[in-house]
């Protein structure tokens with residue numbers, strides 16, 4: 001099976017497994033796990049912020065961050081297709097008690113004027129807006145990048161209105177590698193962020209919340225109330241250290257493979273891709289012109305040895321990662337062609 005469902009399916013490297021075996025451990029709830037402490041220091045330094053905190057998942061990282069940045073009964077501007085709004089079970093409202101104010105972006109990027117227009121006016125009847133969230137790279141838009149200058153423009157609006165700016169940077173290293181700039185170009189204009197170790201960076205578990213010393217102190221209390229205080233979490237942190245040291249540059253291979261995949265798919269009749277969205281390690285395409293639903297297409301494709309995800313009635317997502325080689329791309333393209341032929345044959 002060629003698994004293109006997500007970069008979350010990556011398995012740890014041998015070196016990571018060795019590092020887990022030999023990690024120096026302690027109780028992280030007491031702040032005494034030396035491996036966690038080292039990873040958190042490394043992460044903060046890499047992002048150009050004061051402090052960082054390890055959490056089990058990206059979803060928890062976003063929830064902790066929203067709760068740190070906004071109080072119950074306040075509101076947050078976010079992109080209408082963002083992960084927080086779509087894929088986190090409504091935790092922003094169900095648990096954080098924050099009202100989401102969705103703004104439709106272009107290729108995952110909100111127009112600063114739309115952000116400004118969405119901020120609730122001050123007043124007795126209003127859920128006061130205190131937070132703006134961006135997502136980088138943007139998942140449902142196809143792994144698209146919010147560039148440093150676009151972040152700066154949104155941050156200007158946020159500052160003018162006294163709002164915090166938070167970045168779901170689950171795949172921020174994909175953005176940095178794709179644009180060949182230091183990751184701090186993306187982090188300098190946001191107040192705080194999170195990024196994931198468990199996606200393209202190949203760790204088995206883990207995400208990191210990053211921000212000021214004060215932000216992380218508050219985040220530690222919120223992580224604990226959500227049940228995310230972990231004990232010998234060095235077993236999670238040890239591969240994270242390897243990820244930050246050695247797994248970032250290779251994301252370029254994933255981007256190269258995604259481009260090959262997109263170009264191949266784009267040549268196939270019945271498949272529609274907006275090539276502007278192919279910027280990092282994702283390829284999203286429509287199968288509408290084939291006259292089949294995306295879930296049917298994905299099921300058929302599976303019979304040909306390729307796993308993909310259906311993200312709407314018409315759209316399919318494929319994600320490249322460390323488990324996918326160049327040869328797998330050719331095989332996946334052949335399997336897709338066969339799938340299309342079969343679906344067409346059935347119809348006609």
Ligand code: TLP
Nearest residue numbers: 006008057058059060083087139168170
């Ligand atoms: N995304 C997953 C699925 O949940 C859709 C994937 O396969 O892409 N922010 C962004 C931008 C994400 O893409 C994800 C995971 C998360 C947050 C949540 O991370 P986890 O899965 O660790 O909770």
